[in-house]
Amino acid sequence: MRSGLRNGQRSGGPLSDNFRPRTSSIHVCTQQPTRERRQVTFRGCQHLRFRLRMQHGRNVLGQRGMAAIDQVLRSAPFLQGSGEGVDIFWTTGMDGAGQMKHFVENDGYNVFRLPVGWQFLTNGAATGDIDEVNFAEYDDLVQACLDAGASCIVEVHNYARFNGKIIGQGGPANDQFAALWSSFASKYADNDKIIFGIMNEPHDVPDINLWAESVQAAVTAIRQAGATSQLILLPGNNWTSAETFVSNGSADALNKVTNPDGSITNLIFDVHKYLDFDNSGTNAECTTNNIDNAWAPLAQWLRCNGRQAFNTETGGGNVASCETFMCEQVAFQTANSDGAFCVLASFFTLADDIV
Numbered sequence: 001m002r003s004g005l006r007n008g009q010r011s012g013g014p015l016s017d018n019f020r021p022r023t024s025s026i027h028v029c030t031q032q033p034t035r036e037r038r039q040v041t042f043r044g045c046q047h048l049r050f051r052l053r054m055q056h057g058r059n060v061l062g063q064r065g066m067a068a069i070d071q072v073l074r075s076a077p078f079l080q081g082s083g084e085g086v087d088i089f090w091t092t093g094m095d096g097a098g099q100m101k102h103f104v105e106n107d108g109y110n111v112f113r114l115p116v117g118w119q120f121l122t123n124g125a126a127t128g129d130i131d132e133v134n135f136a137e138y139d140d141l142v143q144a145c146l147d148a149g150a151s152c153i154v155e156v157h158n159y160a161r162f163n164g165k166i167i168g169q170g171g172p173a174n175d176q177f178a179a180l181w182s183s184f185a186s187k188y189a190d191n192d193k194i195i196f197g198i199m200n201e202p203h204d205v206p207d208i209n210l211w212a213e214s215v216q217a218a219v220t221a222i223r224q225a226g227a228t229s230q231l232i233l234l235p236g237n238n239w240t241s242a243e244t245f246v247s248n249g250s251a252d253a254l255n256k257v258t259n260p261d262g263s264i265t266n267l268i269f270d271v272h273k274y275l276d277f278d279n280s281g282t283n284a285e286c287t288t289n290n291i292d293n294a295w296a297p298l299a300q301w302l303r304c305n306g307r308q309a310f311n312t313e314t315g316g317g318n319v320a321s322c323e324t325f326m327c328e329q330v331a332f333q334t335a336n337s338d339g340a341f342c343v344l345a346s347f348f349t350l351a352d353d354i355v
Helices: 062-075 096-107 118-122 132-147 174-186 208-224 250-254 291-305 320-335
Strands: 046-049 111-116 151-156 194-197 232-235 267-272 309-315 343-346
Touching: 096 132, 111 132, 111 194, 118 132, 118 174, 132 151, 151 174, 174 208, 208 232, 208 250, 250 291, 291 320, 309 320
Parallel strands: 046 343, 111 151, 151 194, 194 232, 232 267, 267 309, 309 343
Antiparallel strands: none
């Protein structure tokens, strides 16, 4: 479980830099991307997330737990008229391909987020040299996602670090990070159902402008690898918190990141925000809808600057307070969007995280 810290900060928890593709985050988007820059604040979909504990292929929740999940999926008011999604955290023995196929065919999910560690992709080297054996294991998940008819977010899950050292600021140089993304993106450059998540939750990055340069290096590498039209998600500092995305300088710094042709087409800000008191995503009760402190200020900035954001993580416990606050949050996001905004709601009290 993650440790809770205030003001949008969260511990990276027990996830290691060598994060293996045993965890799939399943995202859903029902609207086609729009290229109109100044008319849209948010994009994506409405999305539901669960964390299910699996041990040796056995679902610890059992039939009652799965029935509870099914009930929430079918009754959650903020899912009405939009896509649905679920995160499944699994360990060895779980049928990931079968699960994705099931969720697409039976529940209409259409985007899966598949995080992986840099070290896993390169077998421990801070380079762009993809280890083909390890990549094949990860790609099995991606191909299963694609075969199911869904879109897939391929995401490097390193918190802006490699073995604890920050990319471009004492850790791997930007050209090393770019080399990774060049190799990684080239694997999927011709597939328009791939979305590139540059990095999960950078935090405690000393210089946000230097981090923006690292992000720029990755974006340029992805586009030059032939992935010229897919969405790319740009994360900020402080666990890419929506509450501090503007105030900590992430928005202004990342606003300078462009495609090689100077455009910002399909470059989308990646933001997270939970609903519990310390924004850790670990407390059962919710205490806020995040509107006044996060979404309203962010929406104003996005609208003024003609940008878009993708809320790839949010959530609370499977309790009445969270249902109320989540519905209020999603209603606000919907009112400030073109119907293309992604909410990742985590009903984490159903089970513990698996890492």
